Amino acid sequence: MGFKISLALGAGYAAIWVATSVLSDGVTAIYALTNTAGDPENGLLVLRDSSKASCLICHNIASLPDRDQGRIGPALDGVATRYSEHDLRLRLIDARHINEKTVMPPYFSTENLFRVGQKWQGKTIYTAQEVEDVLAFLMGLED
Amino acid sequence: MKRLALILIIYAAHAQAQTLAGSGPISGYDFMEPTTQQLQDDDFINPAFFLVDRGLALWDQPSPTNSKSCGICHQDIETDMYDVSRQYPKYDTKLSKFINLEMKINSEIVNKLDASPLAPGSEDLLALTSLIGLQSRGLPMASASNAETQPWIERGKTIYKTKRGQLNLSCADCHQDHWGDRLRGDTISQGQINAFPIFRLIWGEVGSLQRMFSWCMNAVRSEPYNNDADEYLALEAFLTKKAQGLAIETPGVRR
Numbered sequence: 396m397g398f399k400i401s402l403a404l405g406a407g408y409a410a411i412w413v414a415t416s417v418l419s420d421g422v423t424a425i426y427a428l429t430n431t432a433g434d435p436e437n438g439l440l441v442l443r444d445s446s447k448a449s450c451l452i453c454h455n456i457a458s459l460p461d462r463d464q465g466r467i468g469p470a471l472d473g474v475a476t477r478y479s480e481h482d483l484r485l486r487l488i489d490a491r492h493i494n495e496k497t498v499m500p501p502y503f504s505t506e507n508l509f510r511v512g513q514k515w516q517g518k519t520i521y522t523a524q525e526v527e528d529v530l531a532f533l534m535g536l537e538d
Numbered sequence: 539m540k541r542l543a544l545i546l547i548i549y550a551a552h553a554q555a556q557t558l559a560g561s562g563p564i565s566g567y568d569f570m571e572p573t574t575q576q577l578q579d580d581d582f583i584n585p586a587f588f589l590v591d592r593g594l595a596l597w598d599q600p601s602p603t604n605s606k607s608c609g610i611c612h613q614d615i616e617t618d619m620y621d622v623s624r625q626y627p628k629y630d631t632k633l634s635k636f637i638n639l640e641m642k643i644n645s646e647i648v649n650k651l652d653a654s655p656l657a658p659g660s661e662d663l664l665a666l667t668s669l670i671g672l673q674s675r676g677l678p679m680a681s682a683s684n685a686e687t688q689p690w691i692e693r694g695k696t697i698y699k700t701k702r703g704q705l706n707l708s709c710a711d712c713h714q715d716h717w718g719d720r721l722r723g724d725t726i727s728q729g730q731i732n733a734f735p736i737f738r739l740i741w742g743e744v745g746s747l748q749r750m751f752s753w754c755m756n757a758v759r760s761e762p763y764n765n766d767a768d769e770y771l772a773l774e775a776f777l778t779k780k781a782q783g784l785a786i787e788t789p790g791v792r793r
Binding site for chain 2: 445448451452453462463464465466467491498500501508509510511512513514515518520
């Protein structure tokens with residue numbers, strides 16, 4: 396499922412180019428989606444925001460005081476120790492690149508989706524900057 | 539009394555089979571907070587019973603065209619409608635069509651009362667569905683395994699397993715593979731359909747099975763189907779099969 400250079404449309408944002416390349420082992424490399432470095436503080440706001448179909452609905456982060464965190468995906472504590480920034484970005488953008496049957500929504504993809512509701516057609520769940528912001532927060536979660 | 543005995547026998551046998559198998563369908567009731575369960579437990583406080591009362595009034599309301607009513611032919615609802623809703627969805631030989639209870643009610647209204655069919659999802663249709671559904675309460679959900687039903691079940695299974703919407707989730711992703719897990723503050727249920735129509739607290743009113751389907755599809759940011767779409771009828775057929783054996787709770791109360 397290697398994607399090369401593809402045009403992605405961040406919700407409410409201008410179209411941006413997602414620069415990717417397929418490495419020799421078939422793993423797709425994805426570089427930062429924006430020129431603005433990710434803001435971990437905003438990342439935390441996004442990650443908590445249920446209206447953005449966000450992380451805490453399914454994942455747990457023990458270091459956060461938030462009640463009612465989800466328990467569907469793995470806990471995100473120490474996630475930066477387990478994964479590289481590159482691999483985490485890939486999972487955020489579209490975890491189907493790692494596991495085609497994943498239950499994790501693709502946060503920055505509009506491809507290969509079925510019957511997307513009118514309101515959401517052509518839009519990604521996160522904007523490019525939101526991906527980078529959430530990523531910046533997650534990269535702070537070391538063991 | 540005979541009826542109660544029958545229910546008890548069917549239920550005891552079923553409960554035993556479940557215990558032996560170690561698994562079986564679990565009602566959404568078991569995933570509710572005790573306060574929500576209490577609302578369903580008492581018919582006098584169950585808010586869905588306002589609609590059952592409305593159904594009773596409609597039952598005896600004469601048709602404007604031929605003055606007939608449901609009650610003229612089916613005088614004793616408890617006896618005449620006993621075990622009726624449990625038969626649906628099914629292939630109706632007279633109509634040569636696979637139909638659910640709502641479609642059967644409407645065909646009776648059109649053909650026997652010479653009146654206009656009730657709109658899918660309308661309060662009157664919900665009222666009659668609740669009233670008739672109540673007469674099967676306590677009986678185990680059943681699914682016909684005949685040649686006419688099977689293709690609908692298969693189609694429903696495909697729909698159930700198809701990932702959809704911006705969130706790319708299928709019904710199965712949550713209700714088959716992750717029931718019992720925490721989604722924020724809620725525990726995901728098995729999505730069983732044994733209590734419809736239901737009074738849903740977040741709706742503040744009674745809603746149909748089809749409304750619930752559409753609600754779920756919106757939740758995964760997918761385009762819902764129309765209430766009377768074949769896709770929903772197929773899902774209903776599959777989910778009826780999935781709920782087989784589970785006691786009917788109509789009209790239920792859910793979060």
